[in-house]
Amino acid sequence: MNPELRRNLWLQFSILRLILPPAAIGIVLLLVWLVSAHSLTAVAASAEWFYLLIILLWGTRRAADLVAEEIAGGTWDSQRMSALGAWQMTWGKFIGGVSYVWYAAGIAFIARLWAIGLAGRLPWQGEAAVQSLQLLGIGLLGQAVAFLTSLVLLRKQVMRRRLGVTLSQFAGLAASAAASGHLDLGLLFRQMPVIDWFGWSFPGAEFALGTLGLFLAWSLFGSYRLMRIELQFRSIPWAWTAFALFMMVYAEGLLYTPLRKVADGLAAWLIGPFTIAIVLTYAALFLEPKDVVRYRGLWAALRAGHASRASTLLPQWLPVYLIAAALGVALTAVGGLSELTGVPSLVGSGLSVAEYAAAAGLRVLPVALVLYLLRDGLVVLYFNFGKRRGRADLAAFICLLLGYFPLIGILVSLGITALIPIVAPYPPASPLITVGAPLIECLILGVLVLNRTRAAGRFKAVAA
Amino acid sequence: MIAVQGLVFDYPGTRALDEVSFSLEAKTITALVGPNGAGKTTLLRCLAGLDTPFAGQVNVAGLDVLSEPRQSHRRMGFLADTFGLYDELSVEQCLLYRAAALGLPASEQAAAARLSARRLVLDDRYKQKVGTLSRGLRQRLAIAETIVHHPEVLLLDEPASGLDPEARIALAETLRHLRDEGMTIMVSSHILSELEDYSTHMLILRAGRLVDQRAVAAPSGGGAVVLRLAVNDVRFESLLKAESGIAGLIVEGLTSRFRFAGDDVARALLLRRLVEAGLPVADFAIERERLQEAYLTGVGETAVAP
Numbered sequence: 040m041n042p043e044l045r046r047n048l049w050l051q052f053s054i055l056r057l058i059l060p061p062a063a064i065g066i067v068l069l070l071v072w073l074v075s076a077h078s079l080t081a082v083a084a085s086a087e088w089f090y091l092l093i094i095l096l097w098g099t100r101r102a103a104d105l106v107a108e109e110i111a112g113g114t115w116d117s118q119r120m121s122a123l124g125a126w127q128m129t130w131g132k133f134i135g136g137v138s139y140v141w142y143a144a145g146i147a148f149i150a151r152l153w154a155i156g157l158a159g160r161l162p163w164q165g166e167a168a169v170q171s172l173q174l175l176g177i178g179l180l181g182q183a184v185a186f187l188t189s190l191v192l193l194r195k196q197v198m199r200r201r202l203g204v205t206l207s208q209f210a211g212l213a214a215s216a217a218a219s220g221h222l223d224l225g226l227l228f229r230q231m232p233v234i235d236w237f238g239w240s241f242p243g244a245e246f247a248l249g250t251l252g253l254f255l256a257w258s259l260f261g262s263y264r265l266m267r268i269e270l271q272f273r274s275i276p277w278a279w280t281a282f283a284l285f286m287m288v289y290a291e292g293l294l295y296t297p298l299r300k301v302a303d304g305l306a307a308w309l310i311g312p313f314t315i316a317i318v319l320t321y322a323a324l325f326l327e328p329k330d331v332v333r334y335r336g337l338w339a340a341l342r343a344g345h346a347s348r349a350s351t352l353l354p355q356w357l358p359v360y361l362i363a364a365a366l367g368v369a370l371t372a373v374g375g376l377s378e379l380t381g382v383p384s385l386v387g388s389g390l391s392v393a394e395y396a397a398a399a400g401l402r403v404l405p406v407a408l409v410l411y412l413l414r415d416g417l418v419v420l421y422f423n424f425g426k427r428r429g430r431a432d433l434a435a436f437i438c439l440l441l442g443y444f445p446l447i448g449i450l451v452s453l454g455i456t457a458l459i460p461i462v463a464p465y466p467p468a469s470p471l472i473t474v475g476a477p478l479i480e481c482l483i484l485g486v487l488v489l490n491r492t493r494a495a496g497r498f499k500a501v502a503a
Numbered sequence: 504m505i506a507v508q509g510l511v512f513d514y515p516g517t518r519a520l521d522e523v524s525f526s527l528e529a530k531t532i533t534a535l536v537g538p539n540g541a542g543k544t545t546l547l548r549c550l551a552g553l554d555t556p557f558a559g560q561v562n563v564a565g566l567d568v569l570s571e572p573r574q575s576h577r578r579m580g581f582l583a584d585t586f587g588l589y590d591e592l593s594v595e596q597c598l599l600y601r602a603a604a605l606g607l608p609a610s611e612q613a614a615a616a617r618l619s620a621r622r623l624v625l626d627d628r629y630k631q632k633v634g635t636l637s638r639g640l641r642q643r644l645a646i647a648e649t650i651v652h653h654p655e656v657l658l659l660d661e662p663a664s665g666l667d668p669e670a671r672i673a674l675a676e677t678l679r680h681l682r683d684e685g686m687t688i689m690v691s692s693h694i695l696s697e698l699e700d701y702s703t704h705m706l707i708l709r710a711g712r713l714v715d716q717r718a719v720a721a722p723s724g725g726g727a728v729v730l731r732l733a734v735n736d737v738r739f740e741s742l743l744k745a746e747s748g749i750a751g752l753i754v755e756g757l758t759s760r761f762r763f764a765g766d767d768v769a770r771a772l773l774l775r776r777l778v779e780a781g782l783p784v785a786d787f788a789i790e791r792e793r794l795q796e797a798y799l800t801g802v803g804e805t806a807v808a809p
Contacts, residue, residue: 042603049600050591113587117648119553121604122577271552271572332513336557428515495515 047135086151094178103207183258185211287312316363323356410477510559590634
């Protein structure tokens with residue numbers, strides 16, 4: 040047996056803990072059956088609520104706490120010193136850590152199936168079977184996302200354990216809510232009888248279930264990759280790029296038919312992946328730790344010509360950014376967003392799409408977006424390479440947020456829209472300014488980031 | 504057994520380890536000493552493969568720790584200065600878990616756990632919950648976990664902190680025993696008296712740099728030989744110089760100090776030859792260099808070096 044799984048089972052189970060859940064759930068469901076005039080539907084509904092409460096509130100908390108409690112207990116280093124592989128550690132910790140939650144939830148789940156069966160429906164057929172799988176899936180997905188988020192925060196060294204655990208649990212609950220239909224994505228799928236994906240039609244509920252399964256697999260795979268890093272395996276950071284490529288294909292499938300109503304030719308193929316690449320570059324920029332020493336190591340390896348060493352030090356955002364850049368250039372080459380027809384004005388300037396196209400700013404907008412993305416990335420690095428790194432991401436986020444929203448509003452209100460390109464893409468400006476403004480900012484920020492990198496390499500004497 | 508080459512570890516704006524290079528022979532106990540903030544813990548964590556250095560190579564028991572961390576962990580043990588234990592598990596369960604996690608075959612785990620408990624005198628607590636153990640017993644269990652797979656290399660960071668005098672003596676005895684069984688041990692501490700009893704070598708770190716590496720006592724318990732005469736003899740120095748195996752000879756009046764490359768029997772024969780040659784030998788003893796003196800000597804030599 041996986042030693043990590045066995046250790047967790049030792050910690051989780053005892054005779055008393057084995058007896059408690061069936062006794063408690065059994066008594067409450069018996070009460071429901073009695074007060075509802077022997078309604079099996081009421082019993083099934085209550086059992087489902089029990090299941091959801093246990094699996095979501097308790098389960099996501101447990102999953103979020105799995106690594107955090109090792110750190111707080113001082114046992115994480117000894118775990119990292121073990122000879123277990125990353126996958127062994129991942130599944131042993133994940134399954135073992137939430138095993139007792141699933142034991143309790145499993146009793147509620149079986150009670151639900153039993154009540155449905157007694158009520159005359161076959162729980163393993165048709166819609167009931169899909170619903171049951173969905174219930175199991177949202178529990179697993181929520182816990183997997185909570186576990187994944189805790190590993191992401193661990194790399195970012197969020198030392199305040201409770202906050203880190205709460206954030207991770209919140210991420211897990213959000214994922215479960217999305218998959219269960221309480222957030223847009225799931226709601227969309229479950230309410231739509233048919234999903235159009237690359238022109239093929241799929242039943243909505245089954246498509247939602249398949250989507251849930253895919254994201255569950257990605258969450259566990261992400262946890263495994265992060266565990267590899269924790270266990271000091273040297274590896275090329277390709278997982279985020281692979282996820283980005285998956286998301287491009289997945290999203291393009293959903294956008295395939297709608298986009299072809301507003302765009303033609305190659306542009307219709309490029310817009311979706313381009314948007315995904317931009318979003319996931321931003322996500323990686325904020326989710327990844329940005330250790331200046333690591334970036335110096337990357338630079339040193341590149342200068343020394345150590346390609347394999349350099350490849351292991353690459354930040355996750357960089358390959359996805361390069362994909363975004365390539366897609367942006369390609370999109371501009373095929374006519375940019377001027378190929379779009381029938382969409383309302385983009386920046387609230389009151390100009391029609393035709394006027395955007397006429398101004399030609401829209402054609403170069405993809406390239407400009409790529410440059411603004413690079414500028415924002417450099418802002419994030421600039422804050423992280425400074426002396427106060429504790430809240431660097433938050434400071435960079437606030438800085439960008441202030442730039443994009445209030446500042447643009449102020450400039451528009453004052454009627455000085457000519458200055459907007461300093462802050463954000465503004466297609467009505469000339470192509471030269473649309474591209475030139477972020478380019479100049481990138482150069483300035485590049486120098487500032489370089490200076491901070493060099494400063495981090497000038498050492499003071501070690502405290503003795 | 505341990506070979507470190509050009510090890511550099513950076514924190515932003517601070518170089519914690521600066522081009523540290525050394526090698527340690529097998530079956531030695533090396534005291535890793537230096538003031539607070541010298542880089543001792545960082546060095547041990549790099550050796551254990553827990554932290555990735557900016558540059559350099561770490562080779563432990565023939566394995567490159569940086570490229571093969573998991574295989575390296577099968578062959579080494581590391582106890583951090585602040586360690587944790589699973590309070591809800593028994594001593595037996597903790598040891599069985601570590602034995603399995605460190606890659607011992609299932610058929611050997613129970614015996615290894617039992618042996619490790621016996622080495623650290625935890626037999627009588629084998630079924631006891633860890634949460635009920637005293638601090639000293641917890642420290643012993645932590646060491647027992649670290650050596651349960653019988654590693655070739657053992658790295659200990661401040662292992663005696665918080666232990667009472669009796670437990671410290673027991674720890675020293677255990678470490679000597681492990682060395683005799685073939686382990687290579689590195690122990691970090693800035694309290695030299697802790698290391699005095701069992702260290703054979705010393706490695707001094709200061710401000711991230713390796714200041715000195717020296718043997719503080721031969722594994723057999725040898726060191727500098729001090730020979731004192733009852734009355735002066737003009738042949739004193741010449742007779743000693745004529746002996747093979749003597750190095751670093753210093754003669755001051757009636758007393759001479761020298762290093763002697765030989766075991767107890769060879770030293771006995773040397774003494775016999777000197778007495779038979781007519782030297783009026785009053786004292787013939789091993790003077791073990793105290794760790795504190797060696798440390799101060801090492802630091803002092805560095806301080807005056809340009």
